[in-house]
Structures are given as C-alpha cells and as structure tokens.
Amino acid sequence: MNLHAVSPFFTWLAATPVSQTIQSVTWIIPAVQTVHILCVAAVMVSVLLVNLRLLGVAPRDMTIDATLRRFLPAVWWPLPILLATGATLIVAEPERALENPVFVLKMSLLLAGTLLTFGCGWVVRHRPGFWDRDVRRRGLAQLLATASLLIWAAIVFAGRWIAYVQVT
C-alpha cells in the first residue's frame, strides 16, 4: 500500500468533528483505552486457561472439550468491543496506528491468533474428544497451545509498542 497516496484520507479523518472531539475532550482516549484493556484481560485469561488445558497443566478435572466450551466464548465476545474501541482510537489519531509498522504487525498477529484459537474451537465442536485420542495428537495440541500463547502475548506487546514507535 502506498502510504503517501492514502495520507490525505488520514488528514481528512483527523479533521472530522468526531476525531476533533475525541482529541479535545481529554478523558475520552484514556477511558476508551481502559475499556480496551479490560476486554484484553477477558481474552488473555481465557486464552491462557484454554492453552494451559491443551498443554495438560490445568484444570485437570475438566476435559479439553469442556474447558474450551467454557472459556472460548470469553475470547469471542470481547472482540467486537476491542474492534470498536480500537477503531475509536484510530479515528482520534489515524497516523499513529495506520502508518505504524507495529500496528500492522499487531493486526497480522491478531489474525493468526484468532484463526488458531478458532481452529481449536472448531475441532472441539466437530470432533469431540479429538485432542485426547492419542499421544501424537496431544503433542500437536501442546505445540499449538505454545504457539497460541506466544502469539497472544506478542499481540499485547505490539499494542503497547504502537505508542513508542515513532512514525517518520
């Protein structure tokens, strides 16, 4: 994408009344970020519990299927709120995110993490007991869980780094 070709759009967006309001009313951005981070909390603890179960660490008294059925909804329902609050922050400062390579990295990781987690949920719905069937599948589950934990942690890290990477 040619950034110089789309930058008039950023200029226009930053000049819209909505963007101007978010920029001038000082409590809006921290409030939106607070909602964003609370939803991140719901996603992260759910992702952690699902993946700890896939790794075989905890909770041992629940099957993999039951654990995923319980905690995956708490990964999905915050996502629309995260997209809405994230979009609000972009409208406030379009160039801070859209011209920032770390933002692009975060969105790519988010896509990867979402697909991976959705895939695990799909398997549970359509092939109950799949992960517990043999040692090789348990090994695969552990590999995917490790990858998933690293990806979701990297998404949080990238989110914070957006604030520090200067757009030149």
Next chain:
Amino acid sequence: MLQTVLQFLQDSPPAVTIREGEMLFPWIECIHVLALTLVIGSIAIVDLRLIGLAWRDRSVIETTTLSLPITWCAFLVAAITGGLLFASNATVYAGNAYFQAKMLLIALAGLNMAGYHGFAGKRAASWRSAAATPWPARVVGGLSLAMWICIAACGRWIGFSINAPT
C-alpha cells in the same frame, strides 16, 4: 524522609538505566500490561462466580482453585515490573494523584479479598449454585470487580497525566 527514600530509589542504578535507556521502559511496560490483564482477568472470573453471573455449575472453591494461582503469579510479575517503572521516576509518580489512588485501591482490594477468605473459609465449597452464594459473598465480588476496573483506569490515567508516551 519519604522524599529521601524516593530520591534514593530514583538514583539507584536500575532506575537510572531504565530512565536513560530507550528500550527498557517500554519492554518492562509490556510485561506489566500482560501481567495485569491476567491479574484482572483471573480475579474477574472469581468475582463473576461470587456474584453468580458465570460458571454456576462449578463450586466457588473449584473456581478459586483454578483462578487464584494465575492471580498470584501474575500479580507478582505486575508488582515487580510496576516497581521498576515506578523507581525510574519515583518522585514524580509518588506525587501523582492517579498513582496514589491506584495504590490505595490495590490495598483496599487486598483487604476485601482477605475479608472474603476470613468470612467464606471452607464454607465456599458448598456454594455450587448461584442461589447458594450468600449476599456478603456477592457484595465482595461486586466490590472487587468495581475496584479492579478503577485500578485499570487509574493505571491508564497515570500515563496521560505524566509526560510519557501513551
């Protein structure tokens, strides 16, 4: 006295390194944010269970057994990283009203939790349905949830009231 301690903290080698380095502060902040999402998320699971809004088919004890180890590990990491961030600019943070409010709220949340453990003890094992959670347990859960939401908000407002990248 307090000012001397804060100044000493701020002049300590780790604090100076964090303050003067370009990369250390953001990396420590990343770990702090990751840890605090797990603190708040794992506490929210217990709070929602106490209020009776989620996972009613498992007892309160089963829920805390699952959640609280995550809370403690993540809280330890958040406290260490938070301490390092604080040290890097101790005199400024200590005077910040949002920082003071955040510390006060964390202390109150701790008291709330200690009070809950004193009150509930082993009785919580029998709280299997929403109806079985007595009203003090619901109040504790509601208070805890409200306090941790405010703690997250204070944390964000510290960044906006002190000149740092937000």
